Amino acid sequence: MKYSALSIGLFAGALGAPPSEVFMRDDVQTAHLTFHTDSCPETYALAVKADGSTVETAHDGLDIFLIDAPDYLAYSMCKFQTPGEVTLSTKLASDNVTTQIVLSPPQPVLSVRCEGKCLGTYVACYTSSGMLVGPCCNGFCAADLCRPWNTGR
Template sequence: MVLTTLSALVLSLGLLAGNVLATPAQEMDAWGDVQTAHLKFRAASSPDTYDLTVQADGNAVNTGREKLDIGLVDAPDYFAVSLCKFKTPGKVEISSKVASDRYTQQVVIDPPQPIISVKCQGMCVQTYGACYDTRGQPVGPCCNGFCMATRCRPWNIGHG
């Protein structure tokens, strides 16, 4: 009887753990809300820019700017290089760099092309947020910076 009860308990815990691990809570922030990416698209050969707000819920947002070649996307509050998908008419290589302000993370679109839509999904930790939980497990990537001494720090740490 004890063995049967113990087996049932172990099975129940295994099923519960499987459900918890399978739950797509990654797009939620620490308060249970979907994060929002505020993106600024920069034209490759002109000073033209446009802003787009994208909920990190996995749904695509059309840009409505299918004729403007984009070379850079500012992502000051979201880890867009890894957590967003940029739909373009052709093949592109996506990388990242820090803007000349030494703070803003930018997504590099190479070669520059129109961005048809953007889809973001996932959670990142805001600047000065805790990189690790109370058990020492990583919370998620930093939105705009890097983890140092248990906190997400801005790219320009130590610069005046």
């Protein structure tokens, strides 16, 4: 079989092109966070662009013990500034879907900074060639798609 240099070049160029999945990750994501206080039912919401800029919460008098992060991998990709030392952990909310960040001990969150990209639910987490596209925002990768934590719901 004979191949012309032109057809080989075109074929090689097509293989070297980035997968289409990469293009959907180029926009800056927004983390939609809900902060829950320790001693009362008061909450507040904050939308933080994941571009590395710091967003002040303007709620430095409220002790926060839980942060809902339904659409962004905030535990790994956000930095929460508090007045004292804090230990962060994660758990699932009572809906068995939403990731929550637990602050121990509860204290005010002064600012939030998020950076990085993650993939939404039912988005391909691997390319057709087996390359990882990115981490799932709120769930896990199974059968090449980001799945919600509670798949039996």
